[in-house]
Amino acid sequence: MSQARDLAARGRLADPPRRRGGGARIAAWTAGPVLVAATALPLIPTDDWWVRALEFPRPALAVLLALTALGAWAALDRRRAAVRALLAAVLATFAFQLHAMWPYTPLHPAQVPSVADCAPENGLALVVANLREGNNGAARFLEEVRRARPDLVFVVEVDSGWIEALSPLEEDYPNRVLHPRADFWGLALYARLGLVEPEIRHLLTGYVPSLRTGLRLGSGAVVEFHGLHPKPPTPRHGTGLRDAELLLAAKAARAGGRPAVVGGDLNAAAWSNITGLMQRIGGLVDPRVGRGFFLTFPTWLPVPLRFPIDHVLFGPEFRLRAIELLSDIGSDHLPLLARLCHVPGGARSPDAAPPTEADLRRAREAIENGREDAARGGGGR
Numbered sequence: 001m002s003q004a005r006d007l008a009a010r011g012r013l014a015d016p017p018r019r020r021g022g023g024a025r026i027a028a029w030t031a032g033p034v035l036v037a038a039t040a041l042p043l044i045p046t047d048d049w050w051v052r053a054l055e056f057p058r059p060a061l062a063v064l065l066a067l068t069a070l071g072a073w074a075a076l077d078r079r080r081a082a083v084r085a086l087l088a089a090v091l092a093t094f095a096f097q098l099h100a101m102w103p104y105t106p107l108h109p110a111q112v113p114s115v116a117d118c119a120p121e122n123g124l125a126l127v128v129a130n131l132r133e134g135n136n137g138a139a140r141f142l143e144e145v146r147r148a149r150p151d152l153v154f155v156v157e158v159d160s161g162w163i164e165a166l167s168p169l170e171e172d173y174p175n176r177v178l179h180p181r182a183d184f185w186g187l188a189l190y191a192r193l194g195l196v197e198p199e200i201r202h203l204l205t206g207y208v209p210s211l212r213t214g215l216r217l218g219s220g221a222v223v224e225f226h227g228l229h230p231k232p233p234t235p236r237h238g239t240g241l242r243d244a245e246l247l248l249a250a251k252a253a254r255a256g257g258r259p260a261v262v263g264g265d266l267n268a269a270a271w272s273n274i275t276g277l278m279q280r281i282g283g284l285v286d287p288r289v290g291r292g293f294f295l296t297f298p299t300w301l302p303v304p305l306r307f308p309i310d311h312v313l314f315g316p317e318f319r320l321r322a323i324e325l326l327s328d329i330g331s332d333h334l335p336l337l338a339r340l341c342h343v344p345g346g347a348r349s350p351d352a353a354p355p356t357e358a359d360l361r362r363a364r365e366a367i368e369n370g371r372e373d374a375a376r377g378g379g380g381r
Contacts, residue, residue: 024075031068032090035061039093042273047240047369049233055272056307058097059293063304065094100271103289104308110290115319118341121218124193124318126152127326128263128310129335130229130297133157133184137330138165144326145169148337151192152215156229156265158186166190179209187211187264189227196222203248204241205374210249214258221344223317224258232267237373242267243274244370247363250282259317259342260284265297265333270308274366280355281363284313287320287338294325298332312338319343 042055054061069090076083102108127150131141145153153173155166160180166188170176173190177198180186185208189198196214203210211227230245231237246266253260262284268275270288279286288294288308295306310333312323321339329335355363 024071028068028072028075029086031064032072032086035065035068036089036093039065039096047238047243047366049235049238052233052239052272056269056309057305058101058269058271059295060305062094062097062101065090065097069094101293104270104291104293106291108290110320112285112287112289112314112318112320115321115341115343118319118321119219122221122342122344123321123339124152124215124217124223124261124342125150125321125337125339126154126225126261126263126312127335127337128154128227128265128312129326129329130157130265130310130331130333131155131162131329132331132333133159133162133186135329135331136165138162140327141329141331141335142166142168144329144335148326150337150339152225153190154187154211154225154227154263155189156187156227157184158188159183162186163188177211177213179211181209185209185229187227187229189213189225191215193217203252204245204370208241208245210245212252217342219342219344221342222258223342224253224256224260226253226260226262228262228264228266230267239274240366240370240373243366244374246274246278247281247367250278250284251363253282253284253315259315261312261314261318261340263312263336263338265309266311267309270311275311277355277359277362277366279313280359282313283315283354285316286311286313287323291323294323294336296325296334296336299328299334300332310334310336312336312340314340317343 038054038061041051044051072087078084127145127148158180159182163178163180169190173192175191175195177189179200187209189211194216196216198213200209201212208231213225214222215225216222226249228249230242233239249262253262293308295303295308296310297307318340321341323338326335326337
């Protein structure tokens with residue numbers, strides 16, 4: 001009888017840890033497969049908005065995967081084959097997310113060479129910002145522009161009220177292209193530099209505008225600026241319109257015959273597949289690579305959970321003097337400042353390689369899909 005009581009007591013002592021870990025086990029078995037799927041789904045070649053949207057929150061997914069791995073290690077019986085498989089899948093997925101983000105850390109070699117000195121006549125400093133339609137933070141934005149003193153300011157989501165609020169810029173920026181809209185698709189450009197044949201274009205649909213202009217530097221060289229704000233991924237239209245517009249702009253940047261700069265709210269994260277394809281198609285480089293995430297959106301999330309969707313990309317004829325985020329201006333985006341140096345006749349960056357045949361085929365298919373979507377009425381609001 002005494003021996004039976006001892007065995008029962010041992011059984012009672014062995015059971016509670018499993019009962020206490022019940023919630024952690026459920027969480028691990030729920031979160032693990034969901035996070036693995038959220039990482040794997042964007043590898044599927046589709047423009048479904050909910051799949052492509054999973055490319056944005058890589059930092060958040062990496063943090064959640066790390067927490068899930070730690071929780072599973074502590075709460076689950078690692079002697080079971082299913083548990084080991086779960087841990088392997090979560091850790092492999094975590095490693096994949098780190099690998100995708102690694103180029104945007106100082107641990108990776110910089111894609112764009114830095115220069116400490118640049119002759120003033122070869123310099124080009126620009127600010128790109130999504131001011132957010134309905135935001136009333138003009139005073140803060142104007143102060144940031146005064147502090148940064150860029151040569152070029154490109155803003156999107158501006159209506160007639162924003163144009164009036166930004167009128168103090170006109171004294172220092174005499175050359176302007178103003179295209180206000182009473183929706184999310186207004187844009188404006190303010191420049192100290194001379195503009196060469198500026199034009200508002202509609203690359204894909206008559207609804208979403210973009211801007212292209214030549215910029216005459218102090219040296220007399222003319223470079224080309226493309227200002228973009230494509231449609232974001234939406235449940236109705238997926239990412240087809242966005243992808244096609246980005247690729248059409250990239251093709252124009254390569255075919256323009258001038259050193260090109262592309263800037264704006266691209267509604268695509270730096271590490272998205274479409275952003276990489278756009279760079280290869282356009283012969284563009286990203287100053288973020290080897291320097292940092294420079295997370296711009298949305299400002300209402302903690303910094304590690306934001307996305308890098310506002311960009312300044314450029315051809316290999318430029319070097320980087322500096323890149324930085326400006327202060328919060330009341331928008332859901334932070335402005336991005338890049339200081340470039342035009343190096344005419346300089347050695348081209350080895351990363352500005354021509355696209356592969358597979359890249360060209362993917363670009364053709366994406367552009368055709370976007371045009372078909374636009375023809376079906378996908379270009380409206």
